[in-house]
Amino acid sequence: MIDLERYPREVTLRNGVTLVFRPMGRDDVDRLWVFFQQIPPEDKMFFREDVSRREVVQHWADTLDYGLVLPILALEGDRVVGDATLHRQRTGWKQRVGVVRVQIAPDYRHLGLGTAMVRELRHLGEKSALHCLMAEVIEEQAAAVRAFEKMGFVRVATYRNFVNDQRGGLHNLLVLLYRMSSSSDDLNV
Amino acid sequence: MNPVAGVPSRCDNLRMAGTDDHCPHCGAELRGDSRKGGTRPGGTPGCPYDRLAYAALRAGHDAIYFGAWRRIDAPPLEIRRGYHGIGRHLDAIGRELAGHDLPAAARDLNQAIEAHRTADPREEAPDALRLMDNALSYAHRAIDDLLHEKGLPPHQPMDFAEWYDVVEVPFRDEW
Numbered sequence: 512m513i514d515l516e517r518y519p520r521e522v523t524l525r526n527g528v529t530l531v532f533r534p535m536g537r538d539d540v541d542r543l544w545v546f547f548q549q550i551p552p553e554d555k556m557f558f559r560e561d562v563s564r565r566e567v568v569q570h571w572a573d574t575l576d577y578g579l580v581l582p583i584l585a586l587e588g589d590r591v592v593g594d595a596t597l598h599r600q601r602t603g604w605k606q607r608v609g610v611v612r613v614q615i616a617p618d619y620r621h622l623g624l625g626t627a628m629v630r631e632l633r634h635l636g637e638k639s640a641l642h643c644l645m646a647e648v649i650e651e652q653a654a655a656v657r658a659f660e661k662m663g664f665v666r667v668a669t670y671r672n673f674v675n676d677q678r679g680g681l682h683n684l685l686v687l688l689y690r691m692s693s694s695s696d697d698l699n700v
Numbered sequence: 701m702n703p704v705a706g707v708p709s710r711c712d713n714l715r716m717a718g719t720d721d722h723c724p725h726c727g728a729e730l731r732g733d734s735r736k737g738g739t740r741p742g743g744t745p746g747c748p749y750d751r752l753a754y755a756a757l758r759a760g761h762d763a764i765y766f767g768a769w770r771r772i773d774a775p776p777l778e779i780r781r782g783y784h785g786i787g788r789h790l791d792a793i794g795r796e797l798a799g800h801d802l803p804a805a806a807r808d809l810n811q812a813i814e815a816h817r818t819a820d821p822r823e824e825a826p827d828a829l830r831l832m833d834n835a836l837s838y839a840h841r842a843i844d845d846l847l848h849e850k851g852l853p854p855h856q857p858m859d860f861a862e863w864y865d866v867v868e869v870p871f872r873d874e875w
Contacts, residue, residue: 521851529851623853630804630848637803663808663841691807 513581513639522631524622528587532631535582537572539591543584544568546591549616554652555677583631585624592616595628597635597644607642613655625658633662636691643690649674650683664689725750726759748863757796757843758855760789764836765857766864769829776821779829783821786835790816793842805845812838 519533547562560567585593598610611632615625636644646664648655664687672681722728725747749755768774769782790812797805812835819831844854
């Protein structure tokens with residue numbers, strides 16, 4: 512069980528702007544929906560779900576279960592400017608693997624917010640007894656790759672022409688891992 | 701704590717001959733050298749780390765980051781100084797982390813310690829410089845973890861470059 516008492520917490524960016532990090536709540540649907548509407552189409556092409564539809568975000572809010580998916584929002588006032596999620600499984604062979612995803616509003620990129628959110632997820636992963644965090648990133652998303660690598664994630668695989676965007680084009684998928692197991696030396700890929 | 705011993709910085713300009721005073725803000729050792737003069741900190745140009753969180757750790761990092769050991773033509777003596785400076789810096793981070801529950805930062809510190817141990821120049825490690833740089837990079841990440849817990853932005857060494865006698869910075873991050 513992740514201790515959420517650390518939230519809400521303030522995080523100051525390089526430009527001096529102070530944001531609030533906190534878990535998504537059921538009343539954040541419209542804020543998050545507006546946030547996803549700001550995401551450029553070229554980024555949305557790689558989303559797993561059509562987040563331009565409000566009912567998709569509403570469904571997330573209706574089924575919130577922090578034990579499975581913990582969404583951390585970055586807010587400037589009432590506006591969501593970043594969304595980072597830690598996905599887990601309670602049972603099965605991947606129950607010690609957390610999957611992380613991060614999305615940043617266009618006007619908040621290159622300010623260190625992505626790195627701060629990855630750092631936050633890394634902290635949550637460490638505190639929730641996971642062995643490994645995994646990020647999947649399209650190779651063209653260079654800033655995201657750098658943010659993960661800066662936090663200690665290591666590229667472990669590249670799947671060539673593996674994923675398609677919503678127009679059918681193929682892209683390389685990078686898999687990055689951050690190992691937390693004390694027996695990490697035994698886990699070399 | 702002596703995070704920046706042996707590394708030139710403007711704090712050296714504040715030093716008193718024959719003393720082992722330290723800068724009250726960043727903890728830098730004010731080593732004696734009467735030929736270069738200098739006055740006590742009071743009334744001198746302010747230390748750039750004054751009033752910053754973890755000022756001593758930041759200053760310790762930067763003094764090594766901008767240290768002579770990273771120059772391409774660094775002599776063996778400077779490399780050994782850099783190596784020992786990193787060791788003291790890691791000790792200082794360890795003392796600070798002892799009071800925090802930050803497993804990610806502790807992991808970074810352990811990786812730094814491992815890289816530092818492997819890099820020992822006395823052992824003629826072929827990758828000594830790279831491993832020392834790795835150790836410093838892991839140390840930087842641990843400091844940033846501490847800052848993040850206070851809700852502060854990461855430490856940016858280049859913001860302090862003017863304070864050091866930096867001609868060029870090898871291995872400079874592009875992000």
